[in-house]
Amino acid sequence: MTEPIAARSVTALESRLELSAPATPEIMDLVHVMLEHLWGTASGISDRDRVRFEMSVIEILGNVVEHAYAADNVDVPGHEGRRFEIVLGVTDEALMAHLADNGLPTALDLSGVAMPDELAESGRGLALATAALDELSYERVEDRNLWDLLCLRVSSD
């Protein structure tokens, strides 16, 4: 992944929203509230774009919370707590999110993500985000997992 990542331009947007917090399931409600606020910062974001963006952000964050820390021992005294940062932004063309966490590396190939069997009870998260977004990228840089999400805005239909 050496090409510039378009979605990362969100980190330079003047109107961006940022949060740095412990990576716990309970913090996800706060991200939902950030997204609600984001809808108010731009006019004309279609319902469909809101749905596919919010769902994708929550899926990736859920993945960070659930998997990146699964084999991690966060209770070791003096061990730095596991955290994530999220940046959200909207332009006339796109909804963008950048997530970074200091969890374990994620070994995955996003091009190989497929929807599981219809009666599977898990494993749909990344497939859903991949299907819903226009761009999704992951990379590991200096002990951090970086995720970039981009959803091109389409007019309401």
Next chain:
Amino acid sequence: MIEFGVDTRDDGIGVVTPEGRLNMVSARRLKEILSELVANGTTRIVVDLGETSFLDSSGLGALVGGLKSARQAGGDLRIARVSPAVMTVFELTNLDRVLRARESVEAAFDD
């Protein structure tokens, strides 16, 4: 935050109404509620999604889990009053074929 309405009707059908966002945290609770209903003999269940503003893959997983346990016990699980936003998630995962959305809670078990 989310709240769950749980009601067993006179005809024995259980109606579960998640009010709010069904995400990783609340999906665990939904899974427990559905398991308890089936374990206590309520094997026909309608999940009323009319008050559900958000659904992710954990919520889908809880619904599929409930569907499987209800069917194994000889019953079924059906979903009703699905908003366009939540319907998008069913369509993206092709689960709209397995869990066909019904218009109303009352008529969810009419066919």
